[in-house]
Amino acid sequence: MKRWIGVALAVVLAGVAVVAIVLGNRSAEAPELSVVRGVIGSEKKPFFDDPAVRAAFARHGLRVEVDTAGSRQIATEVDLGRYAFAFPSSAPAAEKIKRDRGATTTFSPFYSPMAIATFEPIAGLLTKAGLLSNSGKGPQLLDIKKYLELTAKGTRWDQIPGNDVYRARKRVLLTTTDIRTSNSAAMYLSALGYVANGENVITSDAQIAGIAPVLAPVVLDQGFSETTSEASFDDYLALGAGKTPMLVVYEAQYLSHVFARDGAIRPDMRLVYPAPTVLSKHTLVPLSAPGTRVGELLTGDPELRSLAAAHGFRTADPRAFADRATKAGTPVADLVDVVEPPVYERLDKLITTIDASRP
Secondary structure, eight states: OHHHHHHHHHHHHHHHHHHHHHHHHHHHHSOOOEEEEEEEOGGGHHHHHOHHHHHHHHTTTEEEEEEEOOHHHHHHTSOGGGOSEEEOSSHHHHHHHHHHHTOOOOEEEEEEEEEEEEEHHHHHHHHHTTOEEEOSSSSEEEEHHHHHHHHHTTOBGGGSTTOOSOOOOSBOOOBOOOTTTOHHHHHHHHHHHHHHTTSSOOOSHHHHHHHHHHHHHHHHTTOOOOSSHHHHHHHHHHHOTTTOSSEEEEHHHHHHHHHHTOSOSOTTEEEEEEESEEEEEEEEEESSHHHHHHHHHHHHOHHHHHHHHHTTOEESOHHHHHHHHHHHTOOOOOOOSEEOOOOHHHHHHHHHHHHHTOO
C-alpha cells in the first residue's frame, strides 16, 4: 500500500511540475501588457471594444482602455490629467485640447462625414416636399437651404401635401444630440450656420448675432436631446420613426452595422447626406508618450486601419472603405459638397448664443 501511495504522489508531483512549466512558458510568451487609458467620443467605443482591435493593440504590447464623453465635454470639462490621450470627434475640439494641454502633435487616423439616418417612408415624404434628391451616384442628398426654409415656416409632418404614411403632428426637424456636449450636433450646426451665413464659414461675432435667431428654433425646438451620439443612435435603431424620424449621425455609426451584416439596419432604414455636409475628423491628442504610441499605431498600422474601415470609418486608405461599401452593396457619398466648421471659439460662441435663448 505504501508503495502505491508513493507512486501516486510521484505522479501528482510530476503533473504539478508540468503545469508549472506550461504556465511559465505562457508567461514568457505573453508578457504583461502596458495599460494605456484614453477618453474618447462615444461613437468610437464599439471600435475600441472590438476583440480584434484589442488583439491588434496587444500584439504591440498595449491594452488600451477608454472612457467616453461628449467631444465638447472632453475639450472643456473632463479631467484630462487621468489619461494618456484624448480622442474627440472633431479637429476644432482637438485643437483646443492641444493648446490647453501644451501638446506638440495630433493624429487623425480616420474621419466620417455627417449623415442622416432615416426611414424609407420619411425619405419619400422629404422627396415630395422637395428637400431630398438623388445625388446621381446612389445616395440621396438633403438640401440644407430648403430645409431651413421649411423649418422657418414651422411646418409639421401632417402638413406635408400627400402625406398618408407619417401623419405626426410634430414639426419637421432633424434630431440631434445636445449641442452643449456633443460634437455630432456641433458639426450639424456648422453646416446649418454655413448656409444661413450666405454660404460662408462663420468668422465673426456679428455673423453669429445675425444667424443665431434663425438657427435657435431648429435646434431648441427638438425638445430633449441625448448627450452622446451613441445613445441617440441606439434610440434610432430600437424605437424607429415614431421616436426619431430623422437623426443626425456619423456615417460610420450606420455603416459599421451595414458592413458587419449584424441585422441592426433593417430594410426600411436609409442613410442620406446633408448638402452641404461637414467632415468629422476624429483627432487624437497625445497627453503622454503611451498616448503618442496609440496615435502612431492607429495611423500607421495596416491591421488597425483595416479594422477602422470595418467599423465604417474612412481612413488614409480610401480603397479599404470603398471595397467594404461595394461588398455590402451600399451607396456612399463621394464627399464633394463638404464645408469646413468654424474655429472652436466661433463655434462655441454660436452654441452659447443659441443656448442662452432657451425659454
